[in-house]
Structure formats: C-alpha cells, structure tokens
Amino acid sequence: MRISGHRMMLQGEQCTILVSCDISADVAGMKELRRERDVLKAILESNPDGIVITDPDGNVVECNLALLTLLGNVTKERFIGMNVFTQLKEIDAAKAKRVGAKLMSEGLVRNISFELTREDGIKVHADVSAVVVKDQLRKPLYMIGLVRDVTDQVRHEAELEEALEDRRQLVSIINQSPAVAFLWRAAPGWPVEYVSENVWQFGYDAGELTSDVVDFASIVHPDDLERIATEVQTYVKDGRSEFEQEYRLVSPDGKVHWVYDRTLVVRDRTGAVDSYQGVVVDITDRKDALERLSRTERQLKMFMDMSPVVKFMKDRNGRYVYVNKTHTDIFGMTAAEWIGKTDRELFPPEVAERLMATDRNVFESGKFHAFLEVIPREDGLREFLTYRFLVPSITGGEDLLAGVAIDLTEERRYERALKTANEKLNLLGSMTRHDITNQLAILAGWLDITRDDVKDPVIIKRFDDMKTAADTIQRLLMFTSEYQDLGMQEPVWVSVDQAFSNGVLGLQLEGVQVEVDLPGLEIYADPMFERVFRNLADNSIRHGEKLSRIKITQRSEGNELILTYEDDGVGVPEGIKGRIFEKGFGKHTGFGLFMVRQVLDLTGLSIQETGTQGSGVRFEIRVPEGGYRYSAGKG
The missing domain is CATH 3.30.450.20 (PAS domain)
Incomplete structure (x- = not known):
C-alpha cells in the first residue's frame, strides 16, 4: 500500500486527510521488468553470434562479448558510441548507409554480407541481420543487429569451387x-x-x-x-x-x-x-611418323603448357631440353634458366645425385618409373608424385627422358577444413574430459572416505578395486588429452638436441648419465616429436631397474639416417619386441610406446627395438632421405 496525507481546515477545524492506494500491481510489474532485463542480458552475453544495439542513427548503445571478439577484441568502452555505418575500420560505408536506409524503411534486413577488418588487420566475412524496434507511435527507438562470422564458410566454399x-x-x-x-x-x-x-x-x-x-x-x-x-x-x-x-x-x-x-x-x-x-x-x-610428329608437337606444346602438373625432358647427359610453364612457376625460375643445365647446377648435391641416378636407371632399362619424390627447399619440403619414362627417337635423333611430376604440396591447404572440424571435436573432448575428471575426483574422494569407515576386508578389497578402476580411467583421460593433439599441426624442422632436452624436462634422471651430442641435426617431424624422447626416457626409468646411462647417437645407412636411443637397463625380452608398440600393451598405461610410433608415423619415420635382453634397450628411429638436415656449419 502507498499512503499519503495532507492537512486542511474543515468547518473551522484543522484536520488531516489520509489517502491510501494499492500499488501491488506496480511492484509486481517492476519485478517482472527486472526479471526480463536479466533474461535479455543473459541471452545477449551467451549468444555465440555478435549482437549490437544502436540508436536510430546507428550509434552503439550496447553489444555482447562475441561481437567485440569478432572485431579483434575491441574494448567495450571504445565501441560504445561508435557509429556502425561510418566508423567501423575499413567498412564499405556507402553499402552500410544503403543497408541502414533500407532497414529504417522496411524495418528488417537479413543476411547482408560485409567484409570487416579486425583491429589486428585480419579480414573477416560476416552476415548481418537487423531489426528496428519502434514505440506505439511507430517511432524508431533503437536497432538490434545480429553479426555472424562466416569467414570459414566463405573459405570452404572457395576451396570447394577450386577443387x-x-x-x-x-x-x-x-x-x-x-x-x-x-x-x-x-x-x-x-x-x-x-x-x-x-x-x-x-x-x-x-x-x-x-x-x-x-x-x-x-x-x-x-x-x-x-x-x-x-x-x-x-x-x-x-x-x-x-x-x-x-x-x-x-x-x-x-x-x-x-x-x-x-x-x-x-x-x-x-x-x-x-x-x-x-x-x-x-x-x-x-x-607416318614425320607427318604426325609435326601435328603432335603443336598439340603437345599446348597440352604441356596448359597442364597443371610439372613436365620436363632431358637428354642423356642430364641436360634439361624442355620444361613447361607449371615447372617454372613452382620453382620460381624461367625456362631459359633451366634449359641446358643439369641437376648438379640446380639442386643441392645430395638431391642432384639422387635425381641423376634415377635418370640413369630409366635410360638403361627403358622402363616406366613411378615414385614419390621429396625435394627440400628453403621454405620446407615439396613432395611430388613423379613419372619418368624414356621417349625413343623417331627421326634418328637421341632418346630423351620425359618426366611428369604432380606437386602434392598444395594439397595441404585442403587439410585446413579437416583441421577446423578436428579442433571443434577436440574442444568437445576437452570439455567432456574436464567434466569426467571432476566427477572422478568426487568419486575417488567418497571412496576414500567410505573405505575408512569399513572394517570388513572383503568390502575394503572391493573399494580398493573401485579406486584402481577410477585411477585407470583418469590415466586413460590423460592419454586421450595428449593423443587428440597428434597431427593437428603442420610438421616442422625440429632440433634433436632441443627436443630431447625439452622432452625429458621434469623426469627423475638423477644419477643417470645422459649422452646426447647431435649438434645441428634437425628432423622434419610433428611438433610433438619431443614426446618421443620423453616416453622413451620414461620407459627406461620405469622398467630399466638398473638404469645408469642413456645415450643417443646417429649413423647413416644408404640415404637414410638412423637415430639410436640406448640405455643400460634390463632390456626387452625377445618374445615381446613385436608387441611393445601396440596400444594397451605394457605394465603401466600401455600407451607410451604406442604414442611414440604414432608421432613418428605422421612424417614417415619408423622405429624398432633391436637391443639385447640384459644389456638394455636399443630403439632405432629410421629417418628417410629428405627428412633430416644439418644447420649451417654443423653435421
């Protein structure tokens, strides 16, 4: 109730008049308005798309965090008051004004595409929908806009069209x-x-x-x-x-x-x-070879220059006599810079010798050769599917070697779409693991508390078994957390010395002599390559029993590099050597050596155990040609 009063003279006497009013409905209305305000605020902040509220002139009065993130983490204080039609960075102001005019005229616009520039300069594509909110007299009060980031969709559509x-x-x-x-x-x-x-x-x-x-x-x-x-x-x-x-x-x-x-x-x-x-x-x-040759040469030149694959021809001395346009584009050199030169003048010595050996084999056998070929460059490795074959002379000239090479390097661009999907799956997995881990912690705590209150040894044994099962689940969750990152990043050149140092950081290696002297050696591997050494060293600590030494060496075997990890522990029994890299095999989690093989497999590296039981383990990592190098002045 609301009560008001005032004093007055009535028939010559002073008196007080009181007026009471029931305001229950007003109070309830105010509470409902506050509740609706809180709900709207929660919707605004929880929406994954950007939301902006402006006055009729386009000046920002409110927005959510998603929109500030989309624009490159602009501060809310800076964004409030900004005009969305004229003051956004590098926005098409004319288009924005046209959209604003249409919005005020029709009251609604849907899925208008804009290219926006974030604060960090990155371009993003966005679909904008907006509505005008009016009062009872149809006068505009404010505008609400929904901004959806469609950058990935636009890129995926472009990649699909290109494919x-x-x-x-x-x-x-x-x-x-x-x-x-x-x-x-x-x-x-x-x-x-x-x-x-x-x-x-x-x-x-x-x-x-x-x-x-x-x-x-x-x-x-x-x-x-x-x-x-x-x-x-x-x-x-x-x-x-x-x-x-x-x-x-x-x-x-x-x-x-x-x-x-x-x-x-x-x-x-x-x-x-x-x-x-x-x-x-x-x-x-x-x-009718001569007549056909004249016609075919014209068609061949057009075909070769229009072809999206690398094509070339060499004489018996290894000199290039023809390269097509794709060849020059990929290697960044003109045809004149190739013609008349040999591989020794164009590639590093080890690459040139390998290419010329293959050419000699083709000339001597006359057979068609098809193989995968990796050529290292300053910007990394380029992988080609190469076909080499002999072109016999038709008019009495010399035989030529022809090659067709499909550059597989650019296919990695198409892996980005898969990477995005994997990232979303990994996010879901991380959230799920987090929730399960919390529940396991609660379960483990109650198991410990309840076990202390139990005297029956049979029941205690059951509690211990349940606690062991919970611990196993926890280790499995830890493994999936590490495994989900496998292969998610592009391979890089990794320093072996640095990878070992980082990998064993935090392990209990007191009293263990470690010998690693591989200055300048780099391996082309997954960024998780450090995990290889960590798991190998952890395996030595857990199972070596009499461990006192760990040693890493290298040697060449043909065109391959053999990286050897050894310790002086008890070694691996002969009967299980073939199983130690299997998932789940072992005395602990059964995932350590399985993870090692998975990391190495990503870039074509292999591993096997060649040690002798009683003398320690000996793991040999085989690195193919082109998968290793030495930094300047080393090796």
Whole structure:
C-alpha cells in the first residue's frame, strides 16, 4: 500500500486527510521488468553470434562479448558510441548507409554480407541481420543487429569451387588427350565399368560401352582376342601388377585401329583380381611418323603448357631440353634458366645425385618409373608424385627422358577444413574430459572416505578395486588429452638436441648419465616429436631397474639416417619386441610406446627395438632421405 496525507481546515477545524492506494500491481510489474532485463542480458552475453544495439542513427548503445571478439577484441568502452555505418575500420560505408536506409524503411534486413577488418588487420566475412524496434507511435527507438562470422564458410566454399574446377580441368584434359581411360571388371568378356568420353575416336559412345550391351571383348579383332586373353592370364598368374599390350580394335563401321594398352591390375585384400585400369592409345598412324610428329608437337606444346602438373625432358647427359610453364612457376625460375643445365647446377648435391641416378636407371632399362619424390627447399619440403619414362627417337635423333611430376604440396591447404572440424571435436573432448575428471575426483574422494569407515576386508578389497578402476580411467583421460593433439599441426624442422632436452624436462634422471651430442641435426617431424624422447626416457626409468646411462647417437645407412636411443637397463625380452608398440600393451598405461610410433608415423619415420635382453634397450628411429638436415656449419 502507498499512503499519503495532507492537512486542511474543515468547518473551522484543522484536520488531516489520509489517502491510501494499492500499488501491488506496480511492484509486481517492476519485478517482472527486472526479471526480463536479466533474461535479455543473459541471452545477449551467451549468444555465440555478435549482437549490437544502436540508436536510430546507428550509434552503439550496447553489444555482447562475441561481437567485440569478432572485431579483434575491441574494448567495450571504445565501441560504445561508435557509429556502425561510418566508423567501423575499413567498412564499405556507402553499402552500410544503403543497408541502414533500407532497414529504417522496411524495418528488417537479413543476411547482408560485409567484409570487416579486425583491429589486428585480419579480414573477416560476416552476415548481418537487423531489426528496428519502434514505440506505439511507430517511432524508431533503437536497432538490434545480429553479426555472424562466416569467414570459414566463405573459405570452404572457395576451396570447394577450386577443387571442382580442378576436377573439371582434369576431365577436360583426359577427354582432349589421345589416351582413352578404361576400367574393366575382371569377368568374362571384360565388361567396361568406366570409359572416358574420348572413346568416340574408336567409333563408340561411352554410354554404349558401359551399358553391358557391348562388352570389350566383342570390339577386339577376332585374330587378336585369344592372344591377348592368354597374355592377361599369364600376367595375372605371374603376379604382375601392370602390363602392356598391342592389339586391334574394330569400330562399328568395320574400321580397324591398332592400339597400345597399358593396364594396371587391381587386386582385393585376398590377392584376387578385382578389376583392370588401363589407358588405350590409337597407334594406327605410327608409320607416318614425320607427318604426325609435326601435328603432335603443336598439340603437345599446348597440352604441356596448359597442364597443371610439372613436365620436363632431358637428354642423356642430364641436360634439361624442355620444361613447361607449371615447372617454372613452382620453382620460381624461367625456362631459359633451366634449359641446358643439369641437376648438379640446380639442386643441392645430395638431391642432384639422387635425381641423376634415377635418370640413369630409366635410360638403361627403358622402363616406366613411378615414385614419390621429396625435394627440400628453403621454405620446407615439396613432395611430388613423379613419372619418368624414356621417349625413343623417331627421326634418328637421341632418346630423351620425359618426366611428369604432380606437386602434392598444395594439397595441404585442403587439410585446413579437416583441421577446423578436428579442433571443434577436440574442444568437445576437452570439455567432456574436464567434466569426467571432476566427477572422478568426487568419486575417488567418497571412496576414500567410505573405505575408512569399513572394517570388513572383503568390502575394503572391493573399494580398493573401485579406486584402481577410477585411477585407470583418469590415466586413460590423460592419454586421450595428449593423443587428440597428434597431427593437428603442420610438421616442422625440429632440433634433436632441443627436443630431447625439452622432452625429458621434469623426469627423475638423477644419477643417470645422459649422452646426447647431435649438434645441428634437425628432423622434419610433428611438433610433438619431443614426446618421443620423453616416453622413451620414461620407459627406461620405469622398467630399466638398473638404469645408469642413456645415450643417443646417429649413423647413416644408404640415404637414410638412423637415430639410436640406448640405455643400460634390463632390456626387452625377445618374445615381446613385436608387441611393445601396440596400444594397451605394457605394465603401466600401455600407451607410451604406442604414442611414440604414432608421432613418428605422421612424417614417415619408423622405429624398432633391436637391443639385447640384459644389456638394455636399443630403439632405432629410421629417418628417410629428405627428412633430416644439418644447420649451417654443423653435421
């Protein structure tokens, strides 16, 4: 109740008049308004998207933390009062004003795209939706805007479009080339599962051959069919993975085409033949070599320069006689800087010798070679899928070596989308582990308290078993916390000396003589490479029993580097050497050596235990060529 009063004269006498008023509804209304204000504030701060509230002129009166974070951690004090149409860093002011005018006119705008510049200079893409709040007289009171960060979405869409374009170009190249791509099922008649559209050169439609109406055997010349069938059976029986054949195909109009067929045998896990993949080339006009050469050279040059892969040719002395545009773009040198030079003049000595040895093998054998090739550069390693083969002379000149190399380095860009997804999963895993760990702590505490109150040894044993199980769960959670970071970062050049020092930091190595003298040696590995040494040293401490020495050495074996970790403990029994890297195997958590192998596998490194029981462990880490180097003045 609200009571008010005043004094007055009534019939010559002074008196007091009291007036009472029930204000219960007003008080309840004020409480409801405060509750709604608190709810709105909670919604504002918990929303993952940016929210901004402005006056009708666009001046900021309120915003949430998500928006300040999106703009590069701008302080709220600085942002309040700023005009969103004109004062945001590098915003398209004209577009912002147009959007503001439309908003005031229509009362609502949805998903308007803006490119914003954060305080740290980073560009972000955002979708903006906004609404005008008006009073009962339809007069604008304020505007509420929702700002959603769509930078990842925009990047992913661009990457997807680029991948689709690459696929379209690849299909276009195949269909424009003279080579017809086939996939045959391993069944009688060799039914065609897939054929490129350029099969029209043999007089057939791709859909016709893949419809099971016409099988491949039916278009092979009758005089060649038995021979090539016998050859295929022989190649498969001998375990060949690929083979070459020449035979004739007959077009629907009766025209005969001599073809060269290079086929890859595809087997299932049991070794049985599943299918055949091949490239078929019409060689009918081979006799007219000079005329065809003139025409083919023009087409080849266009094909080579348009190709997205590296292509080159060398003579028998190893001198480059041709490089295509992609080759020059990737290595940052003009064609004139390549032509006439050898690998010794262009690459580091160890790389040049390896490349030239491969070239000699191709010239001597005349066989097609396909392999993965890693070439180190100042900015890191570049990995190529390389095909090298001999191009025989047609007009009496010298044979040439041709190479086609697909640069796989840029594929890492496509791993970024996966990395984003992994980061989200890791965040969820971290939160879950945190909650489970808290609950385990409560459980362990109550187990200890309750156990102290129990006298029955059987019940005490059960409590101890439960506590052991809880401790095991805790160790498993710790392992998953470490394992989730595996492979999440790009490999880097890691100093072996520094990795060991950092890795064993905090371990109980008092009284243990440590010998590590590898100045300048760097390994191309996952940033978790330090964990390799930590787990190996921890394994020595836990299981060495008479441990007094740890030693790390290196040696060369061919083109590879062998990094050896040794101790003088009790060693590993011969019967379990093959299992110590398995997950869950061991006396402790069973994850230490498993983690070691997982870290090394990420960059092609391998590990095995070669020690003698009773004399200590001996772990050998094998580093492939190109995966190690020495800093200047070392090694």
